[in-house]
Amino acid sequence: MNKILLGIILGTVLGIFDGATAWFTPAVRNEILGIMIGSTIKGLIAGALIGVFARLVNSLALGIIFGLGVGLLLAFGVAYMQHGYYFEIMLPGGLVGTIVGFCTQKFGARPSPTAARA
Amino acid sequence: MTWLSDAALDRLRLAAESPDLSATRYRLVDRIGRGGMGVVFLAEDQILGRRVALKVVDVPDESGDLAARLVREARILAQLEHPGIVPVHDAGSLPDGRVFYAMKFVEGRSLREHAASLDSTTDRLRIFQKLCDAVSFAHSRGILHRDLKPENVMIGPFGEVLVLDWGVAKLLRPLAGDSASEVDSSAGAVPARPGTRDGAVVGTVGYMSPEQSRGESAALDARTDVFSLGMILKFLLGEPARVSAPVAAVCAKATSLDPAFRYASVSNLAADVARFLDGLPLEAYPDTLFRRAGRFVRRNQVVVWLVVAYLFARIILILFSRP
Amino acid sequence: MRQALTLQRLSPLRQEWIRCTLPFRSGVVHSEKDAARLRQYSVDGSPNSEASRGGFPLTRWSAILAARSGDSSERSRALDTLLAAYWKPIYKYIRLRWSKSPEDAQDLTQDFFFRLLDKDWLGSFDPRRARLRTFLRACADNLVSNHHRAGQRQKRGGGSPPLSLDFAAADGELSRLQPSAPPEMDEFFDREWARSVFTVGVERLRAELTARGKSVCFQVFERYDLQDALPDAPDRRPSYQDLARDLRISPTDVTNFLAAARRDFRRIVLDFIREMTSSDEEFRREARALLGADPPGSAEAHE
Numbered sequence: 080m081n082k083i084l085l086g087i088i089l090g091t092v093l094g095i096f097d098g099a100t101a102w103f104t105p106a107v108r109n110e111i112l113g114i115m116i117g118s119t120i121k122g123l124i125a126g127a128l129i130g131v132f133a134r135l136v137n138s139l140a141l142g143i144i145f146g147l148g149v150g151l152l153l154a155f156g157v158a159y160m161q162h163g164y165y166f167e168i169m170l171p172g173g174l175v176g177t178i179v180g181f182c183t184q185k186f187g188a189r190p191s192p193t194a195a196r197a
Numbered sequence: 198m199t200w201l202s203d204a205a206l207d208r209l210r211l212a213a214e215s216p217d218l219s220a221t222r223y224r225l226v227d228r229i230g231r232g233g234m235g236v237v238f239l240a241e242d243q244i245l246g247r248r249v250a251l252k253v254v255d256v257p258d259e260s261g262d263l264a265a266r267l268v269r270e271a272r273i274l275a276q277l278e279h280p281g282i283v284p285v286h287d288a289g290s291l292p293d294g295r296v297f298y299a300m301k302f303v304e305g306r307s308l309r310e311h312a313a314s315l316d317s318t319t320d321r322l323r324i325f326q327k328l329c330d331a332v333s334f335a336h337s338r339g340i341l342h343r344d345l346k347p348e349n350v351m352i353g354p355f356g357e358v359l360v361l362d363w364g365v366a367k368l369l370r371p372l373a374g375d376s377a378s379e380v381d382s383s384a385g386a387v388p389a390r391p392g393t394r395d396g397a398v399v400g401t402v403g404y405m406s407p408e409q410s411r412g413e414s415a416a417l418d419a420r421t422d423v424f425s426l427g428m429i430l431k432f433l434l435g436e437p438a439r440v441s442a443p444v445a446a447v448c449a450k451a452t453s454l455d456p457a458f459r460y461a462s463v464s465n466l467a468a469d470v471a472r473f474l475d476g477l478p479l480e481a482y483p484d485t486l487f488r489r490a491g492r493f494v495r496r497n498q499v500v501v502w503l504v505v506a507y508l509f510a511r512i513i514l515i516l517f518s519r520p
Numbered sequence: 521m522r523q524a525l526t527l528q529r530l531s532p533l534r535q536e537w538i539r540c541t542l543p544f545r546s547g548v549v550h551s552e553k554d555a556a557r558l559r560q561y562s563v564d565g566s567p568n569s570e571a572s573r574g575g576f577p578l579t580r581w582s583a584i585l586a587a588r589s590g591d592s593s594e595r596s597r598a599l600d601t602l603l604a605a606y607w608k609p610i611y612k613y614i615r616l617r618w619s620k621s622p623e624d625a626q627d628l629t630q631d632f633f634f635r636l637l638d639k640d641w642l643g644s645f646d647p648r649r650a651r652l653r654t655f656l657r658a659c660a661d662n663l664v665s666n667h668h669r670a671g672q673r674q675k676r677g678g679g680s681p682p683l684s685l686d687f688a689a690a691d692g693e694l695s696r697l698q699p700s701a702p703p704e705m706d707e708f709f710d711r712e713w714a715r716s717v718f719t720v721g722v723e724r725l726r727a728e729l730t731a732r733g734k735s736v737c738f739q740v741f742e743r744y745d746l747q748d749a750l751p752d753a754p755d756r757r758p759s760y761q762d763l764a765r766d767l768r769i770s771p772t773d774v775t776n777f778l779a780a781a782r783r784d785f786r787r788i789v790l791d792f793i794r795e796m797t798s799s800d801e802e803f804r805r806e807a808r809a810l811l812g813a814d815p816p817g818s819a820e821a822h823e
Contacts (some may be wrong), residue, residue: 103515167514174507181500199722199746200693200714208745209718213786214811219779231812256807257790259800293783 082187083130089182090126093175094119100171120154121172126179133183134190142184143177150176205440216253217293223251231255239302242286249286253297264296270364271298272372276338279371280333283351283359302360309347312433312510318440321433327358329467335360336419336463339369343417345425346404347432361490365399367417404428407454420456423466427459428452430470443482450481465476537733561645584652587642595637601795603633604720609653609691609712610660617705618664626687632663646803653713657705657716721789722746728784733813736767740774741781 080088098118101107107114129146136142154172158165201209211228214236223240229250230237238251252270254263269283274285288298291384305311315321328350332342342349343365351359396412399405406424408416430448431437437445447469453459460466460480469479476496478484484492494501585597611629614620620628635641636659645655693715722742729738743758743766750758760774771779790807797803 100511100515104518106518138485167518170510170514171507174503174510178500178503181503196235198719199742200696201722201746202696202748203711204748205709205746206715207575209721209785210714210811212745212782213789215782217779217783219776257806258804263804293786418645423796464552506782 080186080188081130081190082133082183083127085187086126086128086133086179086183087123089179090122090124090129090175091119091176092122093178094122094125097122097171097175103160117157121157125149125153125176126183129176129179130183130187133180133187137184137189138173139181139184142180144180146176146178146180147173147185148176150174150179198349216251216291216295216297218251218291220292221289223249223299232364234266234364235297240299242299244289248302249299250283250302250452251297251299253291254295257294264290267296267298267362270366271300273301273363273366274298275301275334275339276372277340277363279287279331279334281327281360282335283361294426300504303351303353303361303453304355304361305351305357307348308350308352308358308429308433311352312347315433318434322474323445324352324356324358325426325430325433326467326470328360328429329470331358331360332426333463333467335366336422341367341369341417341419342422342425343367343405343409344400345429346401347429350429367414369418374428397428400425406456408456412503419458420459423451423460423463424453424456424465426463441473443479446482447473521759581795583796584642584645584647584798587637588640599633599637601792602636603685605792605796606653606656607633607685607714608693608716609709610656611685611687611690612694612712613657613705613709614660616666616708617661620664622687626685628660628664628667629685629687632660635663636731647798651806652796653709657709698802712807717789717792717810720792721785724788724792725781725785728788734777736769736780737777739767740769740777741785743779744774744784 095115095118098115099111101114101118102111127148128149129142132145133142136145151169151173153167153176154169157172158168161168213440215225215228216238218240222242222244224243225240226236226248227239228236229239232252234254235252236255240249240251240252241247242249252267254267256263258264268288271285271288274283274379278284283300283303286299286301288296289294306329312321315324332345335342340363342363344362345360349360349362351361353359397414398410398412399414400409402410404425406417406421409421427448427450430451434440434444436446439450447466450458450469451460451466460469465480469481472479476492478492482488562572572804583598583601586594589595589598607629610632611625614625614628614632616620618625634658641659725741726738729735740763744760744762750756750762760771763769763774764771764793767774789810793807793810794803797806
């Protein structure tokens, strides 16, 4: 599986999961659907960005750092819109970005040489 | 009467045992050792200028059985052209009436001696795979070795693995051209005779299969060599259980007392060893979900720790979340 | 003759015994008339007639089987063979293992071979269970320990001169043993047996090659394979060139003579082994034991 597709799928799945954990917070349980949709879109965007980066840069360390950065940044945006809960949103978001960054570098298929030449 | 010193006794022993090569193309160089039915000498082929190993029947037998067995061994080797099986060059009879055959001289050590110098489990398993290749090839030609043991495996100077001593091999089907009973040779011709009768015990204690030790010659098949290979694998690994549970399972399956529970063929055994080296599920060690998960965790520890960290963070946040 | 008078005073079996030990004496002469008379007696002293002969046909001549034959000439021949291979090992073994004086060991050795036939010890020998030399050693041990218990010195027919094998030569060989510590008995006995067998082989080879007018061939063999060093160079073994020069033949002749002599030697030794065994399997086992060790731990095909 190529890195971009892997990043998109992983980001989306983890985004759905991350959003679903909001159910354990009674205060926001009523808004669970909106949270999950938002989290999914966030995960998809993050996964795509991290996947593209992994395709361009073949470095595990840089991939992890980039993933962490993207995850934190997008999570910051969500927390800003919530006007709070920065720690509660950014910490898991950063970890998810790190996971996607690692996986796209480690498990994503590199582009074939002929495709690269083309 | 002449007094014979101990040194003279040793010389006479060697003189009486040494083959008379006067009417052959070979020149005797040294004595290498003794096999099951003959003695092996190092000789020089004076026409081709290369060293060969000559296996010679050690004592005459009135029935001619020993001679027939040696020739049979040579004919079996002649059918097995494989990098892991010693090639035979010539066969015939000497001026003193003894039957011989000439084969490639292998410089190296037996597996028994070489094993001590192997550092890693992977090296040992790689050697074992090469051994299985050679035996599997022989099986594909309908030939069982029946006496596989570390002493009959030679490791060459470049890591080549060669299987020796096919003297008690069993033919599952006739050799090519078996109706021709004479061997065309440089020094003489000898007849071939049939193989082992049922009831005869053939092999080496500690490596032969239970059915071999019971003398069930007619019932033997590839699984008897699988058993011997399993014992060799145990020898190579020392204590297989200490290496890992899967490889211990491979050894256990290969050396199962009931042939029905062993690997059906040497290739199956070799395939399982290859899978073990690649970290894949084995025939001998069925994958449960738990074992598969364990293998996944071992192979992907970083991801697993990241996920654990994420879940831990999530749980903490849920437990201590502000209202 | 003093010896002939002595013979007549002994039992027929003892007389037969004397006849059989003739080849192994040094400097003792007996008349052919005595020898012919001795051959007429069977083991129980009765005339050796067709009716009393309890012998059985031997399709493969074996000293073990012939020793139990009713035919005295067969027994005589069997005893010759067994003595040739075993009297020195037995004597040396008794000397070393039981620390017997030369005189006691001589008596015991004589008694051993006497009883071997008289008591038919070979009747209980089973080649499938043990080697002949292991069996004979056990018999020697039993004999010596029985004598120990009885506290007796073996006595022969009263007043007669001692019968002798060439014990002086055997004592001389014992003194040449290198290790000062007592050797391991199994290995020692096997080695002495091999020494006896090879000695017989060498003497028979000498006789055969001399009879065929090939004494030079034997000399090549003797100097190259039997001598430990050159007479004038104790630290050097003879080379082909040395032999060619000394015997005034070409080095090629040395090579050919040596190969031929060794071929004949091997045949003679194996024939001798064959005489001492009673089956092909036993022969192969003994021949292998003489010429080299069997590989350990291997199960041989019992076909």
